[in-house]
Amino acid sequence: MSATSDSRGEVVSRIEVDRSAEWVVTVYWASALLWLTVATLAGLISSIKLHSPGFLGNIEWLTFGRIRPVHWDTAVYGFGGTAASGTLLWLQARLCQTRIPFPTLLIAGGVVFNVGILLGSIGVLMGKSTGVETLEFPLWAMPLLVIPYVFIVIANFKMYFNRRNAHTYVSQWYLMAVTIWFPVLVLSAEACTNLGAVDGVAQAIANWWYGHNVVGLFATPTGIAAAYYLIPKVIGKPVHSYHLSLLGFWSNAIFYNWAGTHHLTGGPLPAWTITIGVVGSMMMFIPVITIGINHHMTMVGSFHHLKTSPTLRFAVMGSMVYTLSSFQGALESLRSHQEITHFTHYTIGHVHFGMYGFFAPLMFAMMYYAMPRLTGNEWISARLIRIHFWCTLGGMLLYTLAMCYAGIRQGLMMNDPTVPFLNIVKFTIPYLWIRTAAGLILLAGTVAFLINFWRIVQPHRLRFVTPTLMTTERDYDMLLKKEKELSQ
Amino acid sequence: MQSDQPKPEHRRAPEMQDRILELHAAAMREMSDPRDGMRPTPVAFLICCLLFTMWGGYYIGANAGDWTGDGLAEQANRAPAGPAAPQNPMVLGAEVYNACTQCHQADGKGLAGQFPPLAGSEFVTGDERRLAAILLNGINGDFHVNGQIYNSQMPAWKDVYNDEEIAAVATYIRASFGNKAGPVAKTIVEAVRKQVGAAGAWSEAGLAEFAAGK
Numbered sequence A: 001m002s003a004t005s006d007s008r009g010e011v012v013s014r015i016e017v018d019r020s021a022e023w024v025v026t027v028y029w030a031s032a033l034l035w036l037t038v039a040t041l042a043g044l045i046s047s048i049k050l051h052s053p054g055f056l057g058n059i060e061w062l063t064f065g066r067i068r069p070v071h072w073d074t075a076v077y078g079f080g081g082t083a084a085s086g087t088l089l090w091l092q093a094r095l096c097q098t099r100i101p102f103p104t105l106l107i108a109g110g111v112v113f114n115v116g117i118l119l120g121s122i123g124v125l126m127g128k129s130t131g132v133e134t135l136e137f138p139l140w141a142m143p144l145l146v147i148p149y150v151f152i153v154i155a156n157f158k159m160y161f162n163r164r165n166a167h168t169y170v171s172q173w174y175l176m177a178v179t180i181w182f183p184v185l186v187l188s189a190e191a192c193t194n195l196g197a198v199d200g201v202a203q204a205i206a207n208w209w210y211g212h213n214v215v216g217l218f219a220t221p222t223g224i225a226a227a228y229y230l231i232p233k234v235i236g237k238p239v240h241s242y243h244l245s246l247l248g249f250w251s252n253a254i255f256y257n258w259a260g261t262h263h264l265t266g267g268p269l270p271a272w273t274i275t276i277g278v279v280g281s282m283m284m285f286i287p288v289i290t291i292g293i294n295h296h297m298t299m300v301g302s303f304h305h306l307k308t309s310p311t312l313r314f315a316v317m318g319s320m321v322y323t324l325s326s327f328q329g330a331l332e333s334l335r336s337h338q339e340i341t342h343f344t345h346y347t348i349g350h351v352h353f354g355m356y357g358f359f360a361p362l363m364f365a366m367m368y369y370a371m372p373r374l375t376g377n378e379w380i381s382a383r384l385i386r387i388h389f390w391c392t393l394g395g396m397l398l399y400t401l402a403m404c405y406a407g408i409r410q411g412l413m414m415n416d417p418t419v420p421f422l423n424i425v426k427f428t429i430p431y432l433w434i435r436t437a438a439g440l441i442l443l444a445g446t447v448a449f450l451i452n453f454w455r456i457v458q459p460h461r462l463r464f465v466t467p468t469l470m471t472t473e474r475d476y477d478m479l480l481k482k483e484k485e486l487s488q
Numbered sequence B: 001m002q003s004d005q006p007k008p009e010h011r012r013a014p015e016m017q018d019r020i021l022e023l024h025a026a027a028m029r030e031m032s033d034p035r036d037g038m039r040p041t042p043v044a045f046l047i048c049c050l051l052f053t054m055w056g057g058y059y060i061g062a063n064a065g066d067w068t069g070d071g072l073a074e075q076a077n078r079a080p081a082g083p084a085a086p087q088n089p090m091v092l093g094a095e096v097y098n099a100c101t102q103c104h105q106a107d108g109k110g111l112a113g114q115f116p117p118l119a120g121s122e123f124v125t126g127d128e129r130r131l132a133a134i135l136l137n138g139i140n141g142d143f144h145v146n147g148q149i150y151n152s153q154m155p156a157w158k159d160v161y162n163d164e165e166i167a168a169v170a171t172y173i174r175a176s177f178g179n180k181a182g183p184v185a186k187t188i189v190e191a192v193r194k195q196v197g198a199a200g201a202w203s204e205a206g207l208a209e210f211a212a213g214k
Helices: A008-051 A064-096 A103-125 A139-161 A170-192 A200-235 A242-264 A271-282 A285-299 A303-307 A310-332 A335-341 A345-375 A382-414 A421-457 A476-487 B016-023 B025-029 B043-063 B089-097 B128-137 B163-174 B186-196 B204-212
Strands: A462-464 B010-012 B143-145 B148-150
Touching: A008 A064, A008 A103, A008 A345, A008 A421, A008 B025, A064 A103, A064 A139, A064 A170, A064 A200, A064 A345, A103 A139, A139 A170, A170 A200, A170 A242, A200 A242, A200 A285, A200 A310, A200 A345, A242 A271, A242 A285, A271 A310, A271 B043, A285 A310, A285 B043, A303 A310, A310 A335, A310 A345, A310 A382, A335 A345, A335 A382, A345 A382, A345 A421, A345 B025, A382 A421, A462 A476, B089 B163, B128 B163, B128 B186, B128 B204, B163 B186
Parallel strands: none
Antiparallel strands: A462 B010, B143 B148
């Protein structure tokens, strides 16, 4: 123990930080998992409707045009927003070695945020969607999402300016950047689309500038910040290279912002708008390779920890998929590539690869790492962790492979005028079934995690004091049995 | 993550003084916060990044469409449009026919009682002008084909497809599903459109009148 923790002061500050974070972060992460479940269910309903159109067909609120946006919005804001906010608060507090300020206000903010997503989703289900992708929530729901985020931004800056370390760690750059970028993104995108500051084609550009950046300048930096913290933290080694971190951060900041217009290839836009989107996307190879090298070289020599540490397993999975899905995404932006894959299932495969293969596992890794520190207990069931991991990995791979393969075949057939459209639809049906199966596997993993999460926040008479590792034999029944023995 | 000495798997919830340590077992055993290593960036990698950025500049220059905002994006980079090469009507027709499959089905057999078959239908293989008139204006009300009655509405396609496309799909259905009638020229569609393009959907009687009045 003494070999791993350097000073007594650091341990004390950790404990102080975790105390101040206990409720705030738990509230954000618990909401994240509940919304993830909702988003997965909404996704499943949408998925089933694609191969069995009659499914729930006579319920107006659950028609495809309403349930699909709810799936995406609850995934992005409900799961992504709350998981990232919890991560941001805890990581920043830990790295600044300072308490989380005004926890009550932040908890209230979290509640308001949840109410906002709930009302927004109900609005969309009622048919009040704005019709602007990723900003479908009716305008009256948006203040409920924006105002709580302002609290988080203020808390983040307050912690940063009160930090005890002079040195700013690379994760902190990303966290600071997110808090500046995201409000700018949301407000300007709302202004340019739903509030009508611009018209026509410019509105579509603003929409996809936002749609792409909500993934790239919100989810991605939070995920990278988590990976930069967790990987060296768990294996106890410094990050490979500060210089690579710098290059990765700034190239990400410069290039990502330009990438959004590749979604509009083939649309009625000036050529240069799309060309710049393509180049912005291709240039992402630079930060992605840089970050990939940095994480990989940090891990080299420590891969054996993957056998035991649940945190590391999810973090490394997320980090590896970051590299793969970003390569895929960059190539996908090329005109020659889009001639085949644009408007096919391939794109849907890619977005799930990124969100469920990169972002979500890193958020899970954060929770696996921090929850024992926040609750003072260990994860109750190792078996549920194993189920969660294999369901996440298996479901995500099955989903991505099925959709990308089906998308390529679909695109090739759509380019061939001799193939009747109906044949293409029929061809995709088995793959749509595979997608539903993959969704069910992911749902099983989420439920396993939800149960484990529920149990770790419960007060128990007994506490495990050794870490729950992937290889530990430990589950809830064991705890109950021991508790029973003690009470006799 | 791992500790040196074996520890009991669990303990009874302890009294306050022990509890502080146990509550924070996780925080105490964890590694210190991550630090930055200072390995230099490989120069070869920086050169690759630079070259790649130069490719980006080249790609923008080559595909910017002269930085104008008035052309459609994907046309800006293509060769200036000459007279369009005539398209094979059977290929174009098959493409247009995708819009028809929902009712007349991919095999051209239709649906009993609702959508008449195209296979073996006199209206398809017979008078070209009448076929063009049906495609342009659509049909409303009861309609007899091969002695069977059909009553679903056929939409008008005159605002959706141009003369070339209408002629192509007519040619396609006249030579598919076992039909063996000859192609329909674009000029015929043009003439019919001029004559009846402003009218609404045909009734069975109206169509017969049009066909007889030629």
